[in-house]
Amino acid sequence: MSLKVCLINPPQVFAKTQVASGVTPPLGVAYLAAYLLEDGHNVQVIDALGEAPSVITSFIKGSFLRGMNFNDILDRIEPDIDVIGISNLFSFAYPAVELLSKKIKEKFPDKTLILGGPHPTAMYKEILDDVPEVDYVSIGEGEESLLRLLMYIEGKLHRAELKGLATRNENGETVLLESQKRILDLEQGNVPFPARELLPMESYIQTQESHGSSNGRWTSLLSSRGCPYGCTFCFSRRTRWVKRSAKDVVDEMEYCIEKWGIEEFHFEDDNMTINIQRLIEICDEIIRRDLKIKWQTPNGIRASRTNEIMLQKMKDSGCEHITLAPESGSERVLSEIIQKGKDFNLEQLKECGAAAHKIGLKVAAYFILGLPGETRDDMNKTIDYAKQLAKVGVDEAGFGLFIPLPGTPLWDMSSEYVKDMDWIDLLTIGDLGSAVSFNSEVNSDELQKVRRKAYLMFFIYKFRYHPISFVRSIWNVIQDREETKTERSVRQLLQRFNIRKKKYRGDEVKSSVKNVYSYDSNEALKIIIKNVPYYAWAHTARKSIVFLKQEVKFKVGDFLKRLKRK
Numbered sequence: 001m002s003l004k005v006c007l008i009n010p011p012q013v014f015a016k017t018q019v020a021s022g023v024t025p026p027l028g029v030a031y032l033a034a035y036l037l038e039d040g041h042n043v044q045v046i047d048a049l050g051e052a053p054s055v056i057t058s059f060i061k062g063s064f065l066r067g068m069n070f071n072d073i074l075d076r077i078e079p080d081i082d083v084i085g086i087s088n089l090f091s092f093a094y095p096a097v098e099l100l101s102k103k104i105k106e107k108f109p110d111k112t113l114i115l116g117g118p119h120p121t122a123m124y125k126e127i128l129d130d131v132p133e134v135d136y137v138s139i140g141e142g143e144e145s146l147l148r149l150l151m152y153i154e155g156k157l158h159r160a161e162l163k164g165l166a167t168r169n170e171n172g173e174t175v176l177l178e179s180q181k182r183i184l185d186l187e188q189g190n191v192p193f194p195a196r197e198l199l200p201m202e203s204y205i206q207t208q209e210s211h212g213s214s215n216g217r218w219t220s221l222l223s224s225r226g227c228p229y230g231c232t233f234c235f236s237r238r239t240r241w242v243k244r245s246a247k248d249v250v251d252e253m254e255y256c257i258e259k260w261g262i263e264e265f266h267f268e269d270d271n272m273t274i275n276i277q278r279l280i281e282i283c284d285e286i287i288r289r290d291l292k293i294k295w296q297t298p299n300g301i302r303a304s305r306t307n308e309i310m311l312q313k314m315k316d317s318g319c320e321h322i323t324l325a326p327e328s329g330s331e332r333v334l335s336e337i338i339q340k341g342k343d344f345n346l347e348q349l350k351e352c353g354a355a356a357h358k359i360g361l362k363v364a365a366y367f368i369l370g371l372p373g374e375t376r377d378d379m380n381k382t383i384d385y386a387k388q389l390a391k392v393g394v395d396e397a398g399f400g401l402f403i404p405l406p407g408t409p410l411w412d413m414s415s416e417y418v419k420d421m422d423w424i425d426l427l428t429i430g431d432l433g434s435a436v437s438f439n440s441e442v443n444s445d446e447l448q449k450v451r452r453k454a455y456l457m458f459f460i461y462k463f464r465y466h467p468i469s470f471v472r473s474i475w476n477v478i479q480d481r482e483e484t485k486t487e488r489s490v491r492q493l494l495q496r497f498n499i500r501k502k503k504y505r506g507d508e509v510k511s512s513v514k515n516v517y518s519y520d521s522n523e524a525l526k527i528i529i530k531n532v533p534y535y536a537w538a539h540t541a542r543k544s545i546v547f548l549k550q551e552v553k554f555k556v557g558d559f560l561k562r563l564k565r566k
Ligand code: B12
Pocket: 012, 013, 014, 018, 019, 020, 021, 022, 023, 024, 025, 026, 027, 028, 029, 031, 032, 084, 085, 086, 087, 088, 089, 090, 091, 092, 114, 115, 116, 117, 118, 119, 138, 140, 141, 142, 143, 146, 210, 211, 222, 226, 233, 234, 235, 236, 237, 268, 269, 270, 299, 400, 405, 406, 429, 430
């Protein structure tokens, strides 16, 4: 007997001026689906975001939902389903997941409902205590735990044999069952490639809102899971690093090239370069198979786990962009608050950024502002350090505001703020338009000013020391190209507000895609403007850009004509 499981990637929750929200394939859901299919189960995936990235509805506290609406999701769940699972990566998205859970249970009271992902993993107790609609929470990696749950439902296992789950006992109390061991063999023979076949891949490719910058047919993938370091703000901390072999990773790349014509790969590993030798092997394998692809590491690599030989190999095998994560320019913050690790230092990251720049890689550096215990002086050090990075050739910087993530030490340190946490408030992390301070010295308004100053100083320094690259960035945005994440974010924002028309990539879908996907619809803009009148600025910005583009075209055309005449 096999069971029928429905896995749901919920709609995305985003804020007014959210950057880096990304429309990227839910790899976790795809891994779970592949694992269950391999075991003979029947799997339905409802990818609410991927299937309808053009549908935007307003949600709570001025936020928005992007993707299929709840009724459409409910209509799609097949009536003979046995188990329904919802994936919940982000804490700020939990309110939408909770609401969806309630609606699902209302319509399907007899079905087993399970949540999984980083947020439920950390908050399983609160969820099971407060939301009777949820039957199980999967803790950590879900493949084995979910499979065992299905075996239990089929009557093949006793309840005592369930692992990696939290549920309720016969008295209705929340209980955490025996933990599930991490999967140590991630090779295809043991963990099949994520079932991208069940995802709306063309929609992801065409939406073109990847994590890294992208100019072609792209997808994300993972060459490893986990990270042994202990950064106190990070949910992935102190999880054993489990790698896949170079062959297995490049096999998956080749499969994606053949099946979806993928040209660009974005590695979402927590820490892809922990083993330098393995990374070089991946590069060698790409070169040996002569794959004409581009790739990048948008989720970040650790500067202390790089060297020039490796960076050169990366470049030779098609890597275009790396992301580094200094987090702070203050050594005190790095050692005392973040506990970044003894093998890390700012000088070395600067050297890595400079070396990568020399080799021809685009480099991003990511910082966090407003950590608990961080002082104004520390924040100024971050700004100074960012200026130094701009000087040595780092192409872009991101200044995220600290938010406490449940399950991390800094969540515990922020206890005075998080007592009655409204999860939606955590959206502030990527929302350029608002700030919430979890720092006792610097309030929200001031923090917003610090962030603006940080961006301004970085760009001034970039313009001063690398004016050509600065101007090139502006030109790229005008030309609808992107080489950096900043250019991507600006393009995304402009597209989101219909200031730029979206261009579709890939020949075979050019004629039909508009019917399938029309994110730049006036409808989306209308909803946003209706809810947030503030977006009227978008019209002004749009006019300015169109004007600027015409001006530049005219000037260049005029110049060329004069040149010809001469
Ligand atoms: C890729 C990624 C993204 C992608 C989107 C991912 C996607 N659509 O799947 C992008 C680039 C868009 C992104 C953006 C952000 N991200 Co991010 N991201 C990740 C990252 C690096 C990998 C996710 C992944 O693919 N993991 C690998 C798969 C295999 O694991 P998984 O998805 O967790 O699924 C497994 C289990 O969780 C479980 N599971 C998951 N779902 C379900 C469902 C069921 C039913 C069951 C049984 C089990 C189960 O089983 C799966 C297989 O083992 C994680 C870190 C991490 N290691 O998870 C951070 C992470 C999820 N991101 C995080 C954050 C904070 C952000 C940002 C806010 C960052 C920022 N500064 O702006 C933004 C917000 C985006 C937005 N507005 O929506 C945090 C979230 C923590 C939290 N509690 O909120 C994480 C955990 C990073 C961290 N280390 O702290 N991110």
